[in-house]
Amino acid sequence: xxxxxDFSHYVRDAGAGLRHIDLAVEGVHCAGCMAKIERGLSxxxxxxxxxxxxxxxxxxxxxxxxxxxxxRFIDRLEELGYKxxxxxxxxxxxxxxxxxxxxxxxxxxxAFATMNVMMLSIPVWSGNVSDMLPEQRDFFHWLSAxxxxxxxxxxxxxxxxxxxxxxxxxxxxxxxxxxxxVILALGMxxxxxxxxxxxxxxxxxxxxxxxxxVGRFLDQNMRRRTRAVAxxxxxxxxxxxxxxxxxxxxxxxxxAAIHPGDIVLLRPGERCAVDGxxxxxxxxxxxxxxxxxxxxxxxxxxxxxYAGSMNISGTLRVRVSAASEATLLAEITRLLDNALQARxxxxxxxxxxxxxxxxxxxxxxxxxxxxxxxxxxxxxDAIVTGVAVLIITCPCALGLAIPTVxxxxxxxxxxxxxxxxxxxxIERLAEADHVIFDKTxxxxxxxxxxxxxxDIPADIFELAGRLALSSHHPVAAAVAQxxxxxxxxxxxxxxxxxxxxxxxxxxEIRLGRPSFCxxxxxxxxxxxxxxEASIVAFSKGxxxxxxxxxxxxxxxxxxxxxxxxxxxxxxxxxxxxxEPAVKAAAHALSIPEWRAGVTPADKxxxxxxxxxxxxxxxxxxxxxxxxxSLAAAHVSMSPISxxxxxxxxxxxVFLGRPLAPVxxxxxxxxxxxxxxxxxLWLAIGYNALAVPVAISGVVTPLIAAAxxxxxxxxxxxxxxxxxxxxxxxx
Amino acid sequence: MEIxxxxxxxxxxxxxxxxxxxxxxxxSGQYDDLxxxxxxxxxxxxxxxxxxxxx
Numbered sequence: 001x002x003x004x005x006d007f008s009h010y011v012r013d014a015g016a017g018l019r020h021i022d023l024a025v026e027g028v029h030c031a032g033c034m035a036k037i038e039r040g041l042s043x044x045x046x047x048x049x050x051x052x053x054x055x056x057x058x059x060x061x062x063x064x065x066x067x068x069x070x071x072r073f074i075d076r077l078e079e080l081g082y083k084x085x086x087x088x089x090x091x092x093x094x095x096x097x098x099x100x101x102x103x104x105x106x107x108x109x110x111a112f113a114t115m116n117v118m119m120l121s122i123p124v125w126s127g128n129v130s131d132m133l134p135e136q137r138d139f140f141h142w143l144s145a146x147x148x149x150x151x152x153x154x155x156x157x158x159x160x161x162x163x164x165x166x167x168x169x170x171x172x173x174x175x176x177x178x179x180x181x182v183i184l185a186l187g188m189x190x191x192x193x194x195x196x197x198x199x200x201x202x203x204x205x206x207x208x209x210x211x212x213x214v215g216r217f218l219d220q221n222m223r224r225r226t227r228a229v230a231x232x233x234x235x236x237x238x239x240x241x242x243x244x245x246x247x248x249x250x251x252x253x254x255x256a257a258i259h260p261g262d263i264v265l266l267r268p269g270e271r272c273a274v275d276g277x278x279x280x281x282x283x284x285x286x287x288x289x290x291x292x293x294x295x296x297x298x299x300x301x302x303x304x305x306y307a308g309s310m311n312i313s314g315t316l317r318v319r320v321s322a323a324s325e326a327t328l329l330a331e332i333t334r335l336l337d338n339a340l341q342a343r344x345x346x347x348x349x350x351x352x353x354x355x356x357x358x359x360x361x362x363x364x365x366x367x368x369x370x371x372x373x374x375x376x377x378x379x380x381d382a383i384v385t386g387v388a389v390l391i392i393t394c395p396c397a398l399g400l401a402i403p404t405v406x407x408x409x410x411x412x413x414x415x416x417x418x419x420x421x422x423x424x425x426i427e428r429l430a431e432a433d434h435v436i437f438d439k440t441x442x443x444x445x446x447x448x449x450x451x452x453x454x455d456i457p458a459d460i461f462e463l464a465g466r467l468a469l470s471s472h473h474p475v476a477a478a479v480a481q482x483x484x485x486x487x488x489x490x491x492x493x494x495x496x497x498x499x500x501x502x503x504x505x506x507x508e509i510r511l512g513r514p515s516f517c518x519x520x521x522x523x524x525x526x527x528x529x530x531x532e533a534s535i536v537a538f539s540k541g542x543x544x545x546x547x548x549x550x551x552x553x554x555x556x557x558x559x560x561x562x563x564x565x566x567x568x569x570x571x572x573x574x575x576x577x578x579e580p581a582v583k584a585a586a587h588a589l590s591i592p593e594w595r596a597g598v599t600p601a602d603k604x605x606x607x608x609x610x611x612x613x614x615x616x617x618x619x620x621x622x623x624x625x626x627x628x629s630l631a632a633a634h635v636s637m638s639p640i641s642x643x644x645x646x647x648x649x650x651x652x653v654f655l656g657r658p659l660a661p662v663x664x665x666x667x668x669x670x671x672x673x674x675x676x677x678x679x680l681w682l683a684i685g686y687n688a689l690a691v692p693v694a695i696s697g698v699v700t701p702l703i704a705a706a707x708x709x710x711x712x713x714x715x716x717x718x719x720x721x722x723x724x725x726x727x728x729x730x
Numbered sequence: 731m732e733i734x735x736x737x738x739x740x741x742x743x744x745x746x747x748x749x750x751x752x753x754x755x756x757x758s759g760q761y762d763d764l765x766x767x768x769x770x771x772x773x774x775x776x777x778x779x780x781x782x783x784x785x
Binding site for chain 1: 766769
């Protein structure tokens, strides 16, 4: 059978006889990589563009349409030491990028207008106390209006639109007081200018927009970056399937190009990327990613298989029922839908603050106006003072208080190997006081490890590793990896379902089932081995050895559990696996609370019970069976190796083998929440000082401008403290 | 004060030129990869095209 790689799904026509492809590249992190990749790829004939994007870790490539196969780029990158995968931009990411650009454009316009209006305002401020002619002042005010009005109309769009949406839905948000403040300030300034008055607030209004747009842009940029990372992760999983394109011809195509009804080949050691039904073949499959159960299941004609299952022993032909957007076990779908609906819309700190803020500010302004009228001031003066109150209380610092901390904190988390999936995850994670771990794939590593390698002579282990290279069986792959084997034994023969054998220096060596190696006798002797371990035997002539292969705990799991306990966080294990396996893990990690054989519905029930007791649960899980409970928990995390659905549901995703990012994320988010609160208090403190001044009617545009920029800078500086996230995690 | 007739439009034009330059740089994608751009500025130039070695 001939296998070809087909990338046509990802190749775009770039016009003028050029083709374009985007690749997500693993391991690009410095300028050196950038230059190396670009030079390496440009050296391929016919390539017209090779440009690395270091922020998003992608490469854009263009070449002359013709004979050049895109697979060659991937091979070239492999030679250079990078793993690359073709990449398709999701529509959600395109929208985020467009929004991000729009905000930056607004920010540019607002910043331009602020600088120019300021340039005109400063002479007016200094002229008011010296010898400026009223005509000159009016001229400068008119010029300011000429710049500020169109700029505010353009740059204010994000706020006006959002305020309008909120008002038409009969609610209020932070953008309502902002919009009212800006429009009133500009309107009043125009009226005052017509009447040759001394003060106009064009500068304050446009400066306010500039500062708020900075906050808005940071917020959006974080979201955009999160999307880009998520998009890369999807590509790095490189999910392809061997699809039959002819009776005897298969093509390795991306999952996105597979349709229901297609037939795919599933070889031993491969992870299934689609949902479907077995139509031919017989094998054992590992469904631990779906059910958490580590015992293998037999698959034969008619057995349904789900994306994420690992094929162990035989070759299967699978008819696809659904690709990429998986149709799952019916029960999980139902539970997940319920949990997502019940996920009470968490009120973000910023929303809670603004819900209190808007009525207070508007009431204060109204009382100021009425108060001055009652005290005998003219309506005109009273209204001018009221608008000044609105301007000075406009939530400039408030608008920056949270996005700046979030941006800095998400950067710190990113460096610790944690990616954010949801914008409000930082706030929710900071509140978590109880952690529920799934066992399989979360506390343990998703790949197999040889547990008793130390008991076996090094030369024998190495030989076993080399022999194992000839088998596709996942257990054999684990042995080969543990032994660091590189060169396979020549002339090795694999006997399906039994093992591998070869002859070296006239001695027969065998690796496989204990019965295949004549080592059944040894199995009974080593009953202290783990209950969930797979046993393989290795024989070299008369010498026989037993290898115990299982999923090992994550290297720092113990330290992480201890660190969580030290932070006074409750810990328990809920696993779908069998009792002995869960018990062993709980014992090793000294976690007293654990439950085994738990169904997805039980997991949700347990979370609900904890919720009723007032606990904020952090769920950490990877299996498809965890997806509903990930959605039901207050906040959730998944390792990068998790099933698609779980990863999409989780609020945070962590990378790599260690479990330490869980603690790092909790620490970083707690610190961030602390800073957010501090920033809000700073902003409120500023208002408490400035509002009495505004009510008393002595505010000039100069005071407004100074107060606004002063408080904003203070808040931004405070946010930068989130950068120094603690290095020593455990 | 007649100088204002020249200075004010001049200031506005300079500011406007800055804005146009910013919008152009945004449109041409110069803010798409800020991390990379920081490094590109100090990267070595491309090595000269395979010049024949002279002895």
